[in-house]
Each structure stands twice: as C-alpha cells, then as structure tokens.
Amino acid sequence: MVQYSSTPLDASFAALSDATRRGVLAQLGRADASITDLAQTFHMTLTGMRKHVRVLEQAELVTTEKIGRARTCRLGPRxxxxxxxxxxxxxxxxxxxxxxxxxxxxxxxxxx
Amino acid sequence: MVQYSSTPLDASFAALSDATRRGVLAQLGRADASITDLAQTFHMTLTGMRKHVRVLEQAELVTTEKIGRARTCRLGPRxxxxxxxxxxxxxxxxxxxxxxxxxxxxxxxxxx
DNA sequence: CGCATACTGAACTACATGGTTCAGTATTCG
DNA sequence: CGAATACTGAACCATGTAGTTCAGTATGCG
Structure with a gap:
C-alpha cells in the first residue's frame, strides 16, 4: 500500500482517533508530564506510552524535551x-x- | 491488541484520517453517488471503494441504499x-x- | 434468452498500529 | 562507586488498513 505519510490533516485526525492519545492531550492541558507520569495514568508500559507520545509529536500536537534522564512532554504548537x-x-x-x-x-x- | 471498536469519536476521527474518504464526503456533499461513480473519481476498483464507503457507514457519516443493482451513497445523519x-x-x-x-x-x- | 452492468466476497499482499517483553544506556543520588 | 530511576531500541504478536485480483451473484436491457 505504501502510506508515504500524506497530509498533516491525515496525521492530526489519525492521532486523535485513539482515546489514550486524546487522554494524553487532556493531561498535558493541565500540566506538563514525563513519559513515566503518562504511562502511570494510562496503565501501560513506558515503551507503549512512548509510542503514543511519538505519534502526537509527529502530528505536532505535542513537543518533548529530554532533561537529564527524564523526557518532559508538553502541549505542542499546533x-x-x-x-x-x-x-x-x-x-x-x-x-x-x-x-x-x-x-x-x-x-x-x-x-x- | 483487541480493538473492540471503542467510542464513536474514535470511529469518526479514524474515518476522517484518510484523504480519499474526506474526498468521498466532499463528493457526496455535491450529490449522491454510486460506488461506481466514487471509484471512478478516485481511480480505484469497486472493491476498494466499497471498503472506504463501509468505513464511512460504520462511522455513521454516510448511509447507503441498494436500489436495483446500484448502491446509492449519501451523506449520513452524523x-x-x-x-x-x-x-x-x-x-x-x-x-x-x-x-x-x-x-x-x-x-x-x-x-x- | 443472453449479454452487459453493478456490486459482493474471499483470498492475498504489504505495511501500520497498539501493545508487550527484554536487554540495554544514561542519569541521579546516597 | 554502586544502586535505583528513566528512558530507549529491537523483536515479537495479533489485528487493522488500503489496496489488489478473481470468481461469483443479481439486475436491467435489447
């Protein structure tokens, strides 16, 4: 099929089509959070949460910054x-x- | 993973995350269309288009009705x-x- | 009746998604 | 230094997605 990433609109809607990711946006709306924080809230592994966060990053809905050993996630520019x-x-x-x-x-x- | 279809919000956003399906909605906004009409517009097989239409039906964005041998698609109630x-x-x-x-x-x- | 049209279903391909585990690396802290 | 913490990457699994082809069935029309 070859998805070749298409438009940013595709990425936005796709990112929003998952309840966990919408929840992450809601949590980041209240305060910045680390991967660990988010993983705890949604009862999943760090690795699993990292993947969701990466999807949100790619849709430019979230930005992250690695400070020391922690990665801080915040609501993005879009x-x-x-x-x-x-x-x-x-x-x-x-x-x-x-x-x-x-x-x-x-x-x-x-x-x- | 077990996707168990989750919320209607999931289905709506997922349906909108594909450019072809957004295009189908646009076309149906101008006039009702058959599977053949839509398949022609988007240069794909009937079978392929039927799948997109089914996704839109399941998200309740489109309704369809089979009249004779043709299936007419129209903008749905959502x-x-x-x-x-x-x-x-x-x-x-x-x-x-x-x-x-x-x-x-x-x-x-x-x-x- | 017989042919063309319109759709349908099954099977297949190739890749994406949402998760996991496990084995790292890098950082902080006592 | 050594242990705990925080993340990362690779590999894996089951299922979903976007398309195809091919072989039907059902309908309409001359």
Missing part, C-alpha cells in the same frame, strides 16, 4: 486549526444539503 | 458534532495554557 476548519467546512456542506432537502419538502407541500 | 465539540474543547485547553504562559511572561516583565 492548534488543530486545520482539522477544525475541515470539520466546519464539512458541517456547512451537510447543512446545505439539509436545507436543500427542506426546500424539496416545502415544494411538495406547496403543490397540494 | 453532523460530526461530537468531533467538533472535542476539537473546540481542545482549542480552549490550548488557549488557556497559552494565556498562562502570557501571564508568566508579563510577570517577568513587571519585575524589571
């Missing part, structure tokens, strides 16, 4: 504006289709 | 409100952290 914009656009699309349906229904009513 | 709400919440979280940082910077400035 606002998810792109993802939000896409969803808003989609909602408008959907609403437009719905209005159209309304019109058809109204037209049918007018005929009687 | 507004993606949940996904939007999550992203909005996340943005507020991020903004809050940013404001906090601003305060720290301002405090540092006041000290001089």
């Amino acid at each position: 606002h998810l504006d792109e993802a939000l914009a896409w969803l808003e656009w989609y909602r408008q699309l959907w609403d437009a289709r719905f209005d159209e349906l309304d019109e058809i229904v109204l037209d049918l009513g007018a005929k009687e | 507004h993606l409100d949940e996904a939007l709400a999550w992203l909005e919440w996340y943005r507020q979280l991020w903004d809050a952290r940013f404001d906090e940082l601003d305060e720290i910077v301002l405090d540092l400035g006041a000290k001089e």
Whole structure:
C-alpha cells in the first residue's frame, strides 16, 4: 500500500482517533508530564506510552524535551486549526444539503 | 491488541484520517453517488471503494441504499458534532495554557 | 434468452498500529 | 562507586488498513 505519510490533516485526525492519545492531550492541558507520569495514568508500559507520545509529536500536537534522564512532554504548537476548519467546512456542506432537502419538502407541500 | 471498536469519536476521527474518504464526503456533499461513480473519481476498483464507503457507514457519516443493482451513497445523519465539540474543547485547553504562559511572561516583565 | 452492468466476497499482499517483553544506556543520588 | 530511576531500541504478536485480483451473484436491457 505504501502510506508515504500524506497530509498533516491525515496525521492530526489519525492521532486523535485513539482515546489514550486524546487522554494524553487532556493531561498535558493541565500540566506538563514525563513519559513515566503518562504511562502511570494510562496503565501501560513506558515503551507503549512512548509510542503514543511519538505519534502526537509527529502530528505536532505535542513537543518533548529530554532533561537529564527524564523526557518532559508538553502541549505542542499546533492548534488543530486545520482539522477544525475541515470539520466546519464539512458541517456547512451537510447543512446545505439539509436545507436543500427542506426546500424539496416545502415544494411538495406547496403543490397540494 | 483487541480493538473492540471503542467510542464513536474514535470511529469518526479514524474515518476522517484518510484523504480519499474526506474526498468521498466532499463528493457526496455535491450529490449522491454510486460506488461506481466514487471509484471512478478516485481511480480505484469497486472493491476498494466499497471498503472506504463501509468505513464511512460504520462511522455513521454516510448511509447507503441498494436500489436495483446500484448502491446509492449519501451523506449520513452524523453532523460530526461530537468531533467538533472535542476539537473546540481542545482549542480552549490550548488557549488557556497559552494565556498562562502570557501571564508568566508579563510577570517577568513587571519585575524589571 | 443472453449479454452487459453493478456490486459482493474471499483470498492475498504489504505495511501500520497498539501493545508487550527484554536487554540495554544514561542519569541521579546516597 | 554502586544502586535505583528513566528512558530507549529491537523483536515479537495479533489485528487493522488500503489496496489488489478473481470468481461469483443479481439486475436491467435489447
């Protein structure tokens, strides 16, 4: 198949499609945390959590910095504006289709 | 691993993490389409497109109906409100952290 | 009826994902 | 120095994903 990483939008949505990663973002919203902190919260191994954090890093939702032996994770620079914009656009699309349906229904009513 | 399908939010974000599927939503926003129509637009086999459509169906973003030998796909009942709400919440979280940082910077400035 | 069209299902390929364990390395602290 | 802590990398497993081909079935049309 060859995934070749595609667009940043793909990466954002993919990163958000996992409940653990959304939880990590929530925790980092309250305070920065180490891999150990996060691993404890979500009851998984350091290695497992590191992988989630790396996915979030690659989607630019989280940045990390290794200080001494600990790696500190914090909320990253991406606002998810792109993802939000896409969803808003989609909602408008959907609403437009719905209005159209309304019109058809109204037209049918007018005929009687 | 055992994926057991988790939350609808997972399904929504996962469905949106593929450019082809976002394109299908866009096309269905303009008009309903058959599997053949969609497969042609995105240059893939019927079987391949059917799989994408099924993912969108399972995320309740698209509904389909088989009429005669053709399957008609249309934009589904889900507004993606949940996904939007999550992203909005996340943005507020991020903004809050940013404001906090601003305060720290301002405090540092006041000290001089 | 017979052919073309539209889809479906199974099997296969190649790679991604979400997790684990185990065996390291690097850092801190007594 | 030596032990504990914090992370890392490689290897592995089971399953999911994005596509294909090929061999059907079901429908519509001349």
